[in-house]
Amino acid sequence: MCGIVGYIGTQQAAPLILEGLTRLEHRGYDSAGVAVLGGSKESALRVAKKAGRVRDLTDDLPKRFSGKVGIGHTRWATHGPANDVNAHPHTDTKGDVAVVHNGIIDNASTLRAQLAEDGIDLTSDTDTEVLAHLIARSTAETLEARVAEALSAVDGTYGLAVVHADFPDRIVVARNGSPLLIGVGEKEMLVASDLAALIRHTTMVAHLEDGEIATLTAGGFTTYRADLTSTHRTATEVDVDPATYEAGEHESFMHKEMLEQPDAAERVLRGRLDERFGTAHLGGLPMDARETRAIKRVKILGCGSAYYVGQMGASLIEELARIPADAEAASEFRYRNPVIEPDTLYVAVSQSGETIDTLLAVQEIHRKGGRCIGLVNVVGSAIARECEGGIYLHAGPEVAVASTKALTNMFLGFALLALQLGRVRDLSISDGKRLIAALLELPEQIGQVLEREEEIGEIAQVLADAESLFFVGRVRGFPVAREGAQKFKEISYRHAEAYQTSELKHGPLALISGDVPSVAIVPQDELTDRNVGALHEIAARGGPLVVITHPDVDLGEIECRRLDVPRSERELDPILLTIPLQLLAYRAALHLGHDIDKPRNLAKSVTVE
CATH class of the missing domain: 3.60.20.10 (Aminohydrolase, N-terminal nucleophile (Ntn) domain)
Structure with a gap:
């Protein structure tokens, strides 16, 4: 720090x-x-x-x-x-x-x-x-x-x-x-x-x-x-x-790094996709097929945005590999005296590779005989050296405190891991090829979202004037909402909370009013109708709405500001739904005149507990 x-x-x-x-x-x-x-x-x-x-x-x-x-x-x-x-x-x-x-x-x-x-x-x-x-x-x-x-x-x-x-x-x-x-x-x-x-x-x-x-x-x-x-x-x-390490023509490193995401995404995928067999090749993972099949659980550890993208990764692993998986805040992990299981694969996620809470969690796992791999961006960093193996993110140096391109590559790293785990287990070759085709399209699709910055900026100015906001999503969309709230609060300094859309009626609806906008994540999936129903509940109480969704989603007569993103395969949709939230936070902070790369009280590399 x-x-x-x-x-x-x-x-x-x-x-x-x-x-x-x-x-x-x-x-x-x-x-x-x-x-x-x-x-x-x-x-x-x-x-x-x-x-x-x-x-x-x-x-x-x-x-x-x-x-x-x-x-x-x-x-x-x-x-x-x-x-x-x-x-x-x-x-x-x-x-x-x-x-x-x-x-x-x-x-x-x-x-x-x-x-x-x-x-x-x-x-x-x-x-x-x-x-x-x-x-x-x-x-x-x-x-x-x-x-x-x-x-x-x-x-x-x-x-x-x-x-x-x-x-x-x-x-x-x-x-x-x-x-x-x-x-x-x-x-x-x-x-x-x-x-x-x-x-x-x-x-x-x-x-x-x-x-x-x-x-x-x-x-x-x-x-x-x-x-x-x-x-x-x-x-x-x-x-x-x-x-x-230079911002160049950009007004901030965050802006530069957001626009670098298509190239960064290509780098993390390059040489790691096997289209013939519908799988991924991750040379940094020290596990053969027999060891991979012996994994009974995956536990992901990270802090802040790395924790939220870890939740996205856990969902990917459960869906594709059918292995129970969950994410936990690394800062809490070792203090609850965790049970370290020999058949659990632990994954430490950190952009810098120096995050002290995550590093100490890795050391606790090793102290108790567990196995841990890393998803890190910085070659030679402490977590990379501490782990038995892992996946380098190849996002390039990330200077802005608010993570963008590293977070996107973390998600793609989890997609590669889930694909490799899945193909060793029960994921079919056709599903593997389906996902590889979608992964190869993602860099261009990310670029399509970034091209809409000015449109997103107009919406961001409206949100910037609110003192408090809700970000809501369900299942795959909930970690996206959590990351959106994180970005918004850390650089715009507005109060932002994330909730499961299904939990609104269990408390948060009491706060919905004309002064509290909601940013809703509504992908085209098996929960679209229920998500749209929740939007009606918000609109009926006068809550302003911004909806991040797909072009084929019918929102009916709901009054809202709508942002469509390209569709990918449903397992990969979360990262495309995340990109506009980065731009919303960035343009809101820009509108408010904040120092975007150096948000108050925060640091890029958290090296103290």
Whole structure:
């Protein structure tokens, strides 16, 4: 959630760090800061930090802020309000040590009390400040040893970077539950919590594992375990075009990423469809036909939009493979002491592959002997490395907080998984071929929906003026409604709730009025008549209606704003019904003048519980 950038080399550190922090703004933050090591001991460590945006920090940075070693941070508040004092980096009393930190120190209160008893005056409300004081108090001979000693007293999660005035030739970094990547340049090294901050400078990257510490110097890096024995980690080339991290001609990354969905959909399907046998080939799944047939249940784990698309995926798996399947919020999973069954296939879903709740759920499954595969977008991410196998989404970098193209590719990943599971079991070859034909048409159909942005935008302006909305759908349509409500609330800041259409008469109808619009998902399927009947109930109570439906659905005389989407096979309809909801949320937020890529209080990669 927070952003870390560090640099050591031959260039001035501050401009590079500030540029990197700007590229991490999508991760969510409320303050920013930077620390640099200069040339003389008297002014070796200089710190500047400020509540607000990176540009506010840049505007206030002292004119003379030189140094070729530095660390920077964008903070998303967990301990204490957003202000200049709580912003990172944090230093010790003498100002010799500076620390930036992502994560949460669970025993921070105990450590703060111990430091206060020893006469140390803590100036911030944060958990991070204790790290700076612990490192400063250590008498170990090396900075690596001082950091390791401090971390041995810490319970919790962290991705951190440390500079010290007495060790001006290095940055020491460490990871436990919060991502850190090391970038290897020419006579320079970088560290960041997200590839976006590195990609303009290097494509040679090493991922730190949990429990590792690393030393960065201008000439290279060394990695260690907690006991400082070497782990010999090496960097590898990442195949990413830096231009994908640019919005280009688009007014926001969300708009760019929505329009990229047809191409992204083609990528996730490419090479994975076997039209001859009506099946999918997923080389990342470590299961033969015998192991596949032994699966008795599928459990999908994700957070936010990944959870809702997991519900769509569970429906696909039950329909096509006839295996009981359900989705659960990963953030709740391990806290209910779940029963882990050896014949259950667990699926972890995450765009970033670093979502801490989902990662901890995967670790709980493994702790109890279960098997878990991943659906992730980021190659080499923590969840991808933790799982036995999985499906890479190939959506390309997604910068906007509100997920669009990654969500679409998650759905298609589930469709491929369901198709492969189904064909090993009882799905006929004709049904397999029917679904493959529909999958191949989806990219073009998604493009057809996106071409109607202006029409959808007119409806969005009407919805934006409402203070509260309902999104309703049944069976396949209910997860679509949940995702629609999620998108609308997170970027328009309007209250939006999702309900099963069948549940309206069991409570929510009491809130229907002329001031509360309903967005209804009404596909052409076995429940069309019942869905239309519910629309009559809403209309009879004066509730404004927007209906996302198919061209051949007869809505009768119901007064509504109607949006038709192309029909696919009924199992695949949910993703086409989801696309206009993305556009509705986007255009509503645009109408309201919100910062679409950086919705308040939210972050792209949630790396703290």
